[in-house]
Amino acid sequence: MKKYPIALDLEQRRVLIVGGGQIALRKIKGLQETGAVITVVAPTILPEIGPLVQYQRQRPFEFKDLLEQELIFCCTDAPTLNRRIAAAVGQDQLVNNTSDKQTSNFYNFATITYDEVTINIGSDGQNIHKVQRVKQAIQRYLAKL
Template sequence: MEQLNLYPVAIKVQGRRCLVVGGGNVAERKVAGLQECGAEVVLVSPELTPELERLVASGRVIHLNREFEEGDLEGVHLAICATDNKALNREIARLCENRRIPVNVVDNPELSTFFVPSVIRRGPLCIGITTGGNSPLLARRLREELEEHIGPEFGELTLFLGKLRQIIQERFSDPEKRRKIWEKVLPPGFFAHFQKEKMNSWRKQVEECISSPWE
């Protein structure tokens, strides 16, 4: 496979229609990932896993109980092919390309226009790891390794920094002052010493930092 330099992006799918073709275990994982991000999931397959059947029964997934049809792509924000039918996957990829719909064909990087990374989520903090389709297992192993070092406290930290960003933007109009404040709030080597039990004392230091004169 030709080596690709991928352009990493994070796509908003909240409230948007996303298509998953297939009803097996892989499709189940793809549906779960899309739902976690608030997507409106349309699932096309005559057969489903018990978990997918449960989601359909709960009304959380729109299920088309049949084989894929071209009209299923109408109004779709992105598509994921998770079937073991190579000819069908290729046809869906072609149709998506014609309609300029991003498509991921599971286990076929050449047909895919985007890849779903192995993800670590800590609240609003999202870290994605991809190998460009070369080795999904490597991406998973790296994720497992990083999860040992990036705990739930990083989600709390991210939320706090989001609120702090608003305060700093409102209080300081000079971009250079903002930069200096952020460098003091998050100095080099910060994460090596950051621990949940030290969060309160760190917040106090941050409050003192933004309250001090910056003329």
């Protein structure tokens, strides 16, 4: 299947993050400027997540949590649970399983905004570390302009 980079308007869109650790925090930070309405569900949630989201449910995930959500990020440290969540989403929902790209129907880009230009860098979920290195190199280059 051919993939196309797109930009989504997430203003007031409902986003569910399942998981409350470092990966969830990274995803939440990436959503901060979008205007998305973010809900986090996890038995344990990093303290720094609280001020960044609209809703916190400090408890185990329940499948009813998927209802009325538009984007779902599976960020738990339990790959089996992440796959079960990804399999349960509706046809009108987008899901990013951070532990198994094969069950995701979208991936995030690392984004750089420079003046009126936006640069998105991605690897189809293959290599986030390389994406981050490329992003940093571009930022260093842009800082010299």
